[in-house]
Amino acid sequence: KQEVTQIPAAPSVPEGENLVLNCSFTDSAIYNLQWFRQDPGKGLTSLLLIQSSQREQTSGRLNASLDKSSGRSTLYIAASQPGDSATYLCAVYTGGFKTIFGAGTRLFVKA
Amino acid sequence: NAGVTQTPKFRILKIGQSMTLQCTQDMNHNYMYWYRQDPGMGLKLIYYSVGAGITDKGEVPNGYNVSRSTTEDFPLRLELAAPSQTSVYFCASSLESPQHFGDGTRLSIL
Numbered sequence: 001k002q003e004v005t006q007i008p009a010a011p012s013v014p015e016g017e018n019l020v021l022n023c024s025f026t027d028s029a030i031y032n033l034q035w036f037r038q039d040p041g042k043g044l045t046s047l048l049l050i051q052s053s054q055r056e057q058t059s060g061r062l063n064a065s066l067d068k069s070s071g072r073s074t075l076y077i078a079a080s081q082p083g084d085s086a087t088y089l090c091a092v093y094t095g096g097f098k099t100i101f102g103a104g105t106r107l108f109v110k111a
Numbered sequence: 112n113a114g115v116t117q118t119p120k121f122r123i124l125k126i127g128q129s130m131t132l133q134c135t136q137d138m139n140h141n142y143m144y145w146y147r148q149d150p151g152m153g154l155k156l157i158y159y160s161v162g163a164g165i166t167d168k169g170e171v172p173n174g175y176n177v178s179r180s181t182t183e184d185f186p187l188r189l190e191l192a193a194p195s196q197t198s199v200y201f202c203a204s205s206l207e208s209p210q211h212f213g214d215g216t217r218l219s220i221l
Contacts, residue, residue: 004153034209043115043201043212044154089153093208097142097167101153 002027002094006102014110019077021105023090028068030092035064035075038087038104047088048075080109113137117202117213124192124220132187132216134202142205143185144169145177147198148215154201160185192220 003026013019023033032051036044048057048064050073056065063076077084089104118133136143141162146154156169160179174196176188185204189196197220203210 032208041214041217043214044203044210045212046209049209091153097144097156097159097161097169099154099156099210101155103151103153 002030002092002098002100004090004092004100004102006088006090006105010105010107012108012110013080015081017080017109019080019084019107021075021077021088021107023073023075023102025071025073025092025100027094028071029094030068031095032093033064033066033073034091034093034099035062035073036089036091038089044089082109082111085109115202115204115211115213117200117216119216120214121217122219124189124218126192126194126220128192129188129190130192132189132200132202132218134185134187134213135183136185136202136204136211137183138204138211139182140204140206140211141182142207142210143179144203144205144210145175145185145187146201146203147171148201149198157187157200189218194220196220 005024034049035047050057050066061078066073085108087104087106091101115136144159145157148154155171158177160166200216202213
């Protein structure tokens with residue numbers, strides 16, 4: 001059974017630091033992996049999607065990597081800003097309309 | 112661009128009451144989904160639909176029903192509300208990936 005694990009809370013960090021958020025999954029048979037951002041009281045916003053054949057994706061200050069063989073993905077946030085404060089979720093798509101979500105990592109960036 | 116719209120945003124129900132959570136999307140997506148999010152947990156799939164008239168159960172369907180009469184709308188019905196159904200409910204839609212989410216309905220059963 002596929003399980004997705006994220007460290008539930010990240011320490012609050014000062015503005016400007018580079019950050020790494022981790023996601024691990026137990027079964028390497030995935031079609032893709034997504035990173036989402038969730039603001040309080042809001043839905044999920046897709047940040048990056050990595051297909052199973054890809055190693056990484058980049059969008060602005062965000063870079064996500066995927067290592068299927070080890071069941072790991074990292075989301076790298078460069079030069080963090082207070083506006084980056086949110087909960088970040090990763091999710092793996094295993095086919096058959098099954099997307100398995102992690103519980104999320106709550107991030108707080110101090111000004 | 113409205114995207115995925117959910118109503119209501121908040122609701123308090125008494126045990127045994129029924130209600131319908133509304134979801135509509137304006138992106139002409141074939142696939143629609145209902146999830147619930149409990150504190151400290153990942154999203155769990157309740158039901159999904161691959162098109163008008165076609166629905167199927169997800170991971171946690173008990174206590175819920177859905178219908179899909181149009182491409183745009185995918186309502187979720189709770190027939191006999193129970194405290195275990197207190198949660199935040201998200202509707203999503205997609206062509207393939209990624210899924211686009213609504214802002215959620217926060218539901219409390221007392």
